[in-house]
Amino acid sequence: DAGVTQSPTHLIKTRGQQVTLRCSPKSGHDTVSWYQQALGQGPQFIFQYYEEEERQRGNFPDRFSGHQFPNYSSELNVNALLLGDSALYLCASSLGLAGLSGANVLTFGAGSRLTVL
Amino acid sequence: AQTVTQSQPEMSVQEAETVTLSCTYDTSESDYYLFWYKQPPSRQMILVIRQEAYKQQNATENRFSVNFQKAAKSFSLKISDSQLGDAAMYFCADLPSPYKYIFGTGTRLKVLA
Numbered sequence: 114d115a116g117v118t119q120s121p122t123h124l125i126k127t128r129g130q131q132v133t134l135r136c137s138p139k140s141g142h143d144t145v146s147w148y149q150q151a152l153g154q155g156p157q158f159i160f161q162y163y164e165e166e167e168r169q170r171g172n173f174p175d176r177f178s179g180h181q182f183p184n185y186s187s188e189l190n191v192n193a194l195l196l197g198d199s200a201l202y203l204c205a206s207s208l209g210l211a212g213l214s215g216a217n218v219l220t221f222g223a224g225s226r227l228t229v230l
Numbered sequence: 231a232q233t234v235t236q237s238q239p240e241m242s243v244q245e246a247e248t249v250t251l252s253c254t255y256d257t258s259e260s261d262y263y264l265f266w267y268k269q270p271p272s273r274q275m276i277l278v279i280r281q282e283a284y285k286q287q288n289a290t291e292n293r294f295s296v297n298f299q300k301a302a303k304s305f306s307l308k309i310s311d312s313q314l315g316d317a318a319m320y321f322c323a324d325l326p327s328p329y330k331y332i333f334g335t336g337t338r339l340k341v342l343a
Binding site: 157219223 | 275331332335
């Protein structure tokens with residue numbers, strides 16, 4: 114049973130560029146959340162997608178956007194990259210919306226390590 | 231903003247011994263969930279244990295148990311009979327409202343042979 118898969122695993126970009134990260138949720142899961150984990154920090158919530166809609170958003174600028182496809186996979190897009198966007202980006206999936214009874218356990222992928230030069 | 235605090239950046243434990251990792255949170259919600267996740271060098275976060283706030287009984291999963299003190303907003307993780315494979319970053323997390331986990335800054339656990 115495949116877990117959460119993310120691609121690419123590592124990538125390097127320069128300031129001002131745009132990046133797209135991809136995530137396939139665990140089989141049977143329909144909700145995808147994205148987190149940013151800066152070096153030495155805990156993950157910070159970016160947003161969550163359910164039924165192809167953004168349901169909740171953390172404190173991140175509009176440069177961060179996402180999409181969920183009918184097959185539940187998701188993309189995270191970051192425009193106009195800044196040095197401070199360098200981080201590990203984690204995708205997590207769940208069944209239903211995180212927070213509702215029985216649906217609050219996240220399954221994480223191994224992340225995409227983004228370096229902005 | 232709600233926060234989760236892990237005051238121990240790093241802890242060490244001898245193999246087969248017991249270690250306790252500390253966590254405090256500040257949610258004002260009446261119903262919430264608390265979690266401990268483990269992040270090994272492979273980077274993938276793995277659920278260790280979960281506690282539902284309305285349950286007074288402390289959660290236990292094999293060698294892992296929690297001490298949940300609701301009034302003090304404290305949620306510590308005890309690892310018994312520590313093994314080399316337990317070495318990792320441990321993150322405490324709070325789910326005070328739908329959709330959004332709040333993670334602490336983590337505690338790096340070293341297990342000494």
